[in-house]
Amino acid sequence: MFLQVHNLRKSYGEKTSRVDVLQGLSFELEKGNICTLLGPSGSGKSTLLNIIGGIDSADEGYISLGGERTQDMGEKQLTLYRRKHLGYVFQMYNLIPNLTVRENEGRSSHRRRYGPGLEKDVVRP
Template identity: 50%
Template sequence: MGDILFRVQSLSKYYQMGEVTVKALEDVSFEVEKGEFIVILGPSGSGKSTLLNIIGGMDTPTRGSVVFNGEKITNFTDKELTMYRRYKIGFVFQFYNLIATLTARENVELVAEITRSTADIDEIMEAVGLYDRMDHFPSQMSGGEQQRVAIARAVAKNPQILLCDEPTGALDFETGINILKVLKDVNVKYKNTVMVITHNSPIAQMADRVIKMRSGTITEIIKNESPLAPERIVW
């Protein structure tokens, strides 16, 4: 067994909606090893986004803890959480969420600046296949290109884990496969841990481990002995 990056212990998150208590997560526990490619699979409302938000330091649990590299992030203050997101986490969102008034390259440089990362932006842009398009603004790019910029942005700060929330959710099949290839390449090339959450079950075939969720709980954790290459996945 490799080094543990994350330890999620008895995590629960409840929301109060009027008189009803919604249990978004209920007693979730698992671990993530460094360098792993994890897919969290589940239908809408299964709690996977809530889980990702808590792991990413964007939300706090009602109960339980998340230990990252030996530090209990669930005890962090707001500022510590921000620093944690700044230096340790790379996010990739379903709708890319690029800064519209910055070019592709500038979007990547923006995060490199705050993390004082020494990453070679040209090399990263090359790696995501956007070297020729890096001076374009988001509005001048396709959805797939924007998502690749979002990945480059996440990778540029050399995070310890990439958290990807439905990264192919807004893309067509072919573009989606391309994005998965980029994520896999990043995982291999930069040794980043990658966690992808999706409702699209074929994607789980490329994961080292699959965590299946339903109604806020983990239903199954599957270790994949022979992950498929992204280009062989079909949906």
């Protein structure tokens, strides 16, 4: 199994203002599969992606991507994990408006100091 999400729980706030965003979420994906997250605003889609990406952490449960558990990693390991396994396209306000998504991601790859031509291997349609 390439991606395992096991019993994820995430809450924000405390006591009376506490919001349980993820409540025991579990699923698995094989490498090469495509998954779509659908739900209304506030349903936990971004929270889940942030936890998978190592940007945020779960209160309980774990994420394993390619056999690596994110909760066991320090900041340096998380940075390497993101470089190895993930690519992000943030919401529109983080993109350069007159560039395509591919061009925006290519600029990001260039900033990460990939050699000439390598970003073609990194940025895939």
